[in-house]
């Protein structure tokens with residue numbers, strides 16, 4: 515994970531480190547290389563440019579040039595700005611006493627929504643909560659069966675009916691209430707691309723079922739396109755957070771570094787593998803540490 519950006523960023527910073535004392539011009543040159551490393555990692559252009567501008571202003575403003583080891587300070591500034599770029603993140607899932615909490619998962623087909631629904635349910639089970647999964651993806655052949663199989667595997671009930679997505683979600687919430695489940699995760703349908711039908715269906719569920727939180731499941735392998743996808747979903751649904759999947763196979767980091775900067779929506783969890791126990795909190799400090807190697 516992040517091997518590519520770690521290597522190119524490391525090389526850019528090594529040049530700064532090798533110099534001892536620095537001039538303002540050295541700092542600018544060094545940061546230009548950091549920017550290049552970001553763009554190679556498929557970070558959104560504006561996000562990369564703003565990031566470099568902030569690190570440069572901070573570094574020159576601190577008068578780093580007068581320090582004995584100015585490059586150390588610059589690396590520290592890069593780290594701090596990386597953390598600010600990806601955070602802050604609140605990992606809590608809401609609780610309520612009047613009715614089950616409803617979490618809506620949305621995203622494009624193949625992003626890992628169904629798998630993530632099960633991962634999230636397992637995580638919640640581990641926190642002594644009683645989750646239920648709702649099979650509201652009536653588009654992708656096999657999605658309902660896949661969720662049922664995963665539900666069985668992790669011991670979490672799956673609500674399904676062959677009607678329409680709104681009724682599935684509504685009736686799942688009623689069933690959860692009856693069976694004393696305290697949280698319902700809606701696995702909604704995706705499409706291969708963002709289209710008006712998809713958004714209209716999700717908006718209908720949002721309006722009629724009123725989920726407490728809405729999370730976008732998005733694939734890290736699509737790089738900065740993930741931020742564009744997040745923007746489109748956020749415009750339609752007001753996302754609370756993103757869940758970035760397949761981070762285990764992402765060498766570049768463009769999605770992780772672009773999403774919050776482009777949309778203002780934080781990444782809350784990350785998928786680190788196909789198995790149901792491979793969901794982790796997204797911790798900006800840890801990510802920044804990994805990126806810097």
Ligand code: GDP
Pocket residue numbers: 621622623624625626627628629630654657704759760761762763784785786787788792
């Ligand atoms: P959906 O169409 O959005 O419901 O997508 P699925 O849940 O069916 O996932 C699509 C594929 O991505 C499946 O082969 C999953 O096993 C795989 N997948 C999902 N999350 C991850 C992840 O975090 N890491 C890896 N390596 N694969 C994942």
